[in-house]
Amino acid sequence: xxxxxxxxxxxxxxxxxxxxxxxxxxxxxxxxxxxxxxxxxxxxxxxxxxxxxxxxxxxxxxxxxxxxxxxxxxxxxxxxxxxxxxxxxxxxxxxxxxxxxxxxxxxxxxxxxxxxxxxxxxxxxxxxxxxxxxxxxxxxxxxxxxxxxxxxxxxxxxxxxxxxxxxxxxxxxxxxxxxxxxxxxxxxxxxxxxxxxxxx
Ligand SMILES: [Zn+2]
Numbered sequence: 001x002x003x004x005x006x007x008x009x010x011x012x013x014x015x016x017x018x019x020x021x022x023x024x025x026x027x028x029x030x031x032x033x034x035x036x037x038x039x040x041x042x043x044x045x046x047x048x049x050x051x052x053x054x055x056x057x058x059x060x061x062x063x064x065x066x067x068x069x070x071x072x073x074x075x076x077x078x079x080x081x082x083x084x085x086x087x088x089x090x091x092x093x094x095x096x097x098x099x100x101x102x103x104x105x106x107x108x109x110x111x112x113x114x115x116x117x118x119x120x121x122x123x124x125x126x127x128x129x130x131x132x133x134x135x136x137x138x139x140x141x142x143x144x145x146x147x148x149x150x151x152x153x154x155x156x157x158x159x160x161x162x163x164x165x166x167x168x169x170x171x172x173x174x175x176x177x178x179x180x181x182x183x184x185x186x187x188x189x190x191x192x193x194x195x196x197x198x199x200x
Contacts, residue, residue, distance in 0.1 A: 008030055011030045011033070012026045012027055012030045013026075015029050015030060057107075058072075058073055060073045061073055061104060061107055062089070062107030062108075062109060062124055062127075063089050063105055064089045072092070072105060073104060078102060078103060078104050079103045079104070080103075080104060080135060080136060081103070081136055081137055081138040081139065082101075082102070082103025082104070082137070082138065082141070083104055083106050083137055083141070084101055084103055084105050084106070084143050085105070085106045085108060085128065085140060085154075086105060086106070086107055086108070086143050086144070086181065087108055087109070087110055087111050087145060087150070087153070088107060088109070088110070089107055090181075091143065091145075091180075092105050094184065094189060095189060095193070097186060097189075098189045098190050098193065100193050100194070101141075101193060103139075106127075106128050106131065107124065108124055108128070108157075109122070109123050109124050110122065110123055111123075111145060111147075111149045111150050111152075112149055112152050112153045112156060113149050123153070125156070125157060125160055128157065128160075128161075129161065132166055133164070137166050138166060138167060139166060139167040139168075139169065140157075140166050140168050140169070141171065141193070141196055142154035142157055142158065142168065142170045142171070143171050143181065143192075143193075145180045146171070147180075158199045167198060168198065168199040169196040169197060169199060170197055170199060171192040171193065171196055172191065172192045172193075172195030172196055172197055173192070
């Protein structure tokens with residue numbers, strides 16, 4: 001039988017599961033959290049618990065939300081005829097920071113990566129198609145990442161929505177290829193949104 005794991009080892013092990021945290025960093029963080037004044041650790045634990053237990057996916061767009069619908073879907077000032085399709089809620093934050101886009105969003109939940117087992121069934125394409133049929137949508141901006149997988153993900157959506165009577169556009173290449181939306185700076189994203197190109 002495996003030895004029971006001690007609390008410090010357990011904490012370190014959990015920290016190594018975070019992106020960008022290797023064993024050394026995990027060890028340093030665990031010791032930082034446990035040393036001296038523990039208010040940082042206590043508040044972090046409470047914030048984490050609160051976020052995990054209260055934040056869910058918006059029923060309509062998939063953005064993070066405390067209620068059934070997120071504040072963007074509920075905002076009557078947002079243009080309901082315009083939808084920006086993104087991979088993750090983090091991309092919404094990046095686009096919102098630019099402040100240019102006044103429509104609503106649809107979160108796919110990732111990008112197509114067949115080699116990692118992420119096929120179209122793992123992404124929320126079907127609810128996007130449902131929205132196009134149920135809502136008065138005129139334009140869909142496919143704002144997936146400027147990578148090969150992001151392009152494939154956008155193309156798949158474009159093919160699904162062909163003939164649905166909506167204008168389909170893709171972000172212009174203002175965002176450097178191979179990068180992700182959240183890493184693009186505000187001006188790049190603004191250029192990419194303004195210069196969006198229609199799918200033909
Ligand atoms: Zn929403």
